[in-house]
Amino acid sequence: MSRFSFNQITAKHWELTDMVKGLVESGVDKVALWREPVAEYGLERSAALVRDAGLEVTTLCRSGFFQADGWLDDNRRAIDEAAALNTKVLVLVSGGLKEGSKDIAGARQHVADAIAQLVPHAAAAGVTLAIEPLHPMYAADRCVINTWDQAMAIAEQHPVGQVGVTVDTYHLWWDDTALEKIAAAGERVAIYQLADWITPLPAGVLTGRGLPGDGCVDMRSFHEAVAKTGYTGPIEVEVMNEELWQLPGREILAKTIAGYQSII
């Protein structure tokens, strides 16, 4: 369990203070936080809360969405929030196409340009930008970066430690070329996240992910690939699932830990 980190979205409706208490009581010492609940509780209060509880914040989720107006200011704020939380990794979800656009190549180039603009601010704050390739089913409306290759091509334009890539089993499991490339990515692996693929997908395809072990992802092969990079950092379980969210937070945490232990 030494590498386990509980990603806050897995218990979306669990209040931050209750979650921190629940994690500590379960002996969990790592958490990934989301910007919205942190903002709601207050950035400084959240930072104090997790610090006083002895929790390491493995990532702040999430910034990016470079197709939106005001993306630059918002991403700069996200970097500052990560630094305030003493988080070393800010997860970036690139955003989709602008309303009415058919220019996905242009949108992808814009993502690369936008990240280049953010790097100096992130580097100064000591925050690694972790580009997350999302499953191709999100290409239109959520994230135009859909493969390991695309994320790496952007990351490699910048020094190691300033820009990395998020390995998320849910988004990459289908890609027959991904494991070999992950294994060769060395220090570019910024964070490693687990979720399983279950079907049928729900409407909107956002909230139908499975706990590790509940689906068809060959987690063992992912672990081997990630291990080959030398990455020994935290392993987050990040599951968005409407049914799971209906359970009490402590029950979700218990199930998440059980899922994690079933495959690690």
Add this chain to the structure above:
Amino acid sequence: MSRFSFNQITAKHWELTDMVKGLVESGVDKVALWREPVAEYGLERSAALVRDAGLEVTTLCRSGFFQADGWLDDNRRAIDEAAALNTKVLVLVSGGLKEGSKDIAGARQHVADAIAQLVPHAAAAGVTLAIEPLHPMYAADRCVINTWDQAMAIAEQHPVGQVGVTVDTYHLWWDDTALEKIAAAGERVAIYQLADWITPLPAGVLTGRGLPGDGCVDMRSFHEAVAKTGYTGPIEVEVMNEELWQLPGREILAKTIAGYQSII
């Protein structure tokens, strides 16, 4: 309109005889048929119906599903059905993982092996097997062949004309490497199908496709890539959409033709 082919699934609830009449009255001379409605009306009767109406059957959709028991016999029957309909192209959707399996690499190898077993029968019948890479969101439950590369790697183990690949804009639009590879695929393009990507996706993600022009796919780039191969064959519009299906067949056909003409 000389290359336009109406794929039967686009008007799922339109009776075969009515559809044939509607196509002829609209001056459409090509149709793609589906196995289930053909079987329901009777194979020989269906063949006579389309032949007497002067319709060319551009593809028979669809066979494959190699994870299922009895796949070999079923696929041989599908080849015979294609030949009986005087169709030169049988579309293959590979099928997903077996219940409970996490071995997608093994499933993919099985698809390659299964197709190799079918090729002699297809070649003898004069039917091209058109492997269709389906969007990665179908990898678990519908089709483990998810990229142009995967389909081509299987096709290229066999002579041109015996095994080819289906270009379907809906399944390939997100892939930044696909267009260049399609353009270089020469005679491996067995059929070209249009559908557009619209969001949000419905539950099950099967019946939320858009008519050409209604979504975010850059169809012009696809046309250019396909043109570079030398492919001058039929262009099918194949849309599965629950709302569209509720309309009368003639209205669906009119909308389909309008969508086709908006982008061709």
